[in-house]
Amino acid sequence: MRPLFSRTSVAIVRFVIAVTFSVATMVVDVRFEALSFVRQALKTSLWPIEKLASAPQEFSRSFAQWLSFRVSLVGRLESLSLDNERLKTEQLKLQTLRAENAELRRLLSVKERFSEQLLQAEINRLSNDPFIHRATINRGFLASVKKGQPVLSADGLIGQVVAVYPHASEVLLVTDSTHQLPVQVTRTRDRAIAIGVGLLNRLELRNLPDTVDMVSGDLLETSGLGGRFQSGIPVARVIDVIRSPGQPFARVMAVPIAQLSRLSLVMVDVSTEGSR
């Protein structure tokens, strides 16, 4: 093979060609999103490498489960049985409430709001890039996952599907610095946009009027504006409201309800159409 760069003008030419190609690729990918098929093909071909890379973690997890004592398993089983009984009772109440709600909505001619069909998925890996909050889940378009569908945990919303491959999908977490989410305060119905700031335990609501009625502890849920998420999905809890004297706007800090750094099982709302 020829040398990579020699001490001649050829070196500069090769460098310029490489830089031009890479910048053009970046622009085409980010600005026009025209390289999704390349990304999809690469992601699919990288699947064996991802499986191999996560094999030690899978093995240690299985080994730890195998080592669990029977006693602790029996205790856990009892606790889960109790939880199950409690949830069954609550589900009965919920069914009654749902029926009442549907009847009231029918009387008011309002469309049924909740029609979710949840698909369970497992998080394979989080991006190792600290500035990109993306997770790869083990369900792809072969399991009816589509781009734009919301992804939830048992606690609340964690993000949305942004790329779909045959056996996997990429989920953009709500805390990513490119993610913005229309939310409302459960208590007052005040609306705002929750912006990710690149920290797994932080969301921010900016440019709110200084007089906004928000206090620490308020629950933020999806407002349904924008049509991507159903309304009423819990997202975050307000931890601080910053009102600077002389400034017209207040800043609100919130912490996501779902523990994003410890997630393993999630659910994809496959009843939502998705953008494509």
Place this chain on the structure above:
Amino acid sequence: MTFLVTWVASLLLIAAPFPAFMAIALPQWGLLFVVWWSLMRNYQLSITLLTFSSLPIDVLYGTALGMHAFIFALLAYVLTLLGPRVRQVNLVMQSVVVFFVLLVASAVSYWARTLTGLDPEFYILFTQTLASAIFWAPMRYLFERISNFTGEAGADSS
């Protein structure tokens, strides 16, 4: 063959799941891969190969396609020019050089990320660069072993 094996080894390190709190101190495996090839085997490497080998790294990190190609080209250019002098110094001094070169690459990466809509914090790139410089010696050893194993050891391997 050496290129393929070292590339796959780097991809495995990039794809390996680490706890979220470790992300700020994870070495930049992809950049270390380029550093080794540019310093130790630049006469065996082509820029086309380097550019295309960077695309899967973009996919694994979730960055814009072409971002790593851009940084790889920059690193390869700088290190190929510095190569003969850097190869003659000891490993500690090499790590220092690698630290400063990767710091420049991180600054470029910071700028590119800002252009693609991200809001990175530079101190994380700094800690990752420091971790990369610390890992330069083990990474170099690993790649030399791979090179010896595949029977394509360079003239300067020891």
